[in-house]
Amino acid sequence: MSKSNSPLSIRVVSLYEDVLNIYSDRGNRLALQARAVELGVNLDVHLVSIGDRLPPNADLVLIGGGQDREQDIVAADLLSKGETLRSWAVANVAMLAVCGGFQLFGRWFRNSRGIFLKGIDVFDCVSVTPTFDNLRLVGDVISQSAIDGLGTIVGYENHAGQTFLGDSAVPFAQIEIGYGNNGFDRTEGVWRNSCVGTYLHGAVFPNNLQLLDWLFKRAIEHRMSQDGNFDLAVLERMSEYSKLGEASEFARQLISIAVREEQG
DSSP, rough: OBSSSSEEEEEEEEEOOOOOGGGTTHHHEEEEEEEHHHTOOOOEEEEEEOOOOOOOSSSSEOOOOOHHHHHHHHHHHHHTTTTHHHHHTTTEEEEEEETTTHTTTEEEEOOSSEEEEEOOOSEEEEEEOSSSSSOOEEEEEEEEEEEEOOOOEEEEEEEEEEEEOOOTTTSSSEESOOOOTTTOOOOEEETTEEEEEEEOOOOOHHHHHHHHHHHHHHHHHHHHHHHHOOOHHHHHHTTTHHHHHHHHHHHHHHHHHHHHHHTT
């Protein structure tokens, strides 16, 4: 075991920020960068869009949400990157896929026009948009994460697509208030290895720093395993006081109180 004197550098790949940024999902990267400053960690950020090559490796991948039009635009390009992204997921690269990105990280997605878009199979799930009634699952969400230690996760959802998890899939959270994946089974998102799919916007990281830190920790551990350098001090600093953590907890409490009061 060795320890490097240079700051740890984490490679972050943010996919299609110029296309998939509904409800400011780009804010997840901004929150990650602010947290890295607190922890003294360097981020090597790669903004990857249509036609761009993925870097040779990554520690954390972000993808946001979009409507049918935006998903149509990126679907074929994402499929061309699917083999690499699947291999990264198996190798415990951390990932956050939000809403439209979450749907395309599944097996397939049928949009509102009845067109099937093949997904990249990171998650064992399928998504379907009803072609009648203009049904949308909209509103604030309070959920309880299935991941130990994360507790209450809050956010905002607005999606017509309904996601159904396969036999091997584990929900990211259980819905307390809101609709979640499909409005029927009370599941929210999906969790596999170090990867999370979710319908929660907000952006989700600023209101749920515990989720950011869970993924960031796995990204750090992945980089340490690749480099052979172990700086455990950076992991210890994650448990220390954080201005971002204090603001996140305050926001989460306000949202929880307001939503519960609205529900009566």
